[in-house]
Amino acid sequence: MIDAHSTFVKQVFELGGSLAGGEALAPTTTATTIKTAGTVTDGPFVETKEAFGGFYVVEARDLDHALEIAKLCPAPGGGVEVRPVVDPTTNPF
Secondary structure (H helix, E strand, C coil), X not given: CHHHHHHHHHHHHHCCCEEEEEEECCCHXXXXXXXXXXXXXXXXXXXXXXXXXXXXXXXXXXXXXXXXXXXXXXCCCCXXXXXXXXXXXXXXX
16 A cells, blocks of 8 residues: 555656645544544544545545546545635635
8 A cells, every 4th residue: 555655646746746745644533533522532532444544645636637646545444535725715605
């Protein structure tokens, strides 16, 4: 799996994208959740069969370019989610 992700990183640059960050995530069993009321609980927020294993922040020209890159990301037994990062200077909460 490490080799597959190393290959993916090389392919991002070959396609003219760049990586702004990314990390592998620890298993959901290590999660601690804080709910909106301030309640702290051990474990993930909801019961789920799928969980994020890690993430990449990829800089792409547009959505089509991001999807082209995302299709190359190894994700055995799952999938890849693509979404933009919110720019707080143009889209504040």
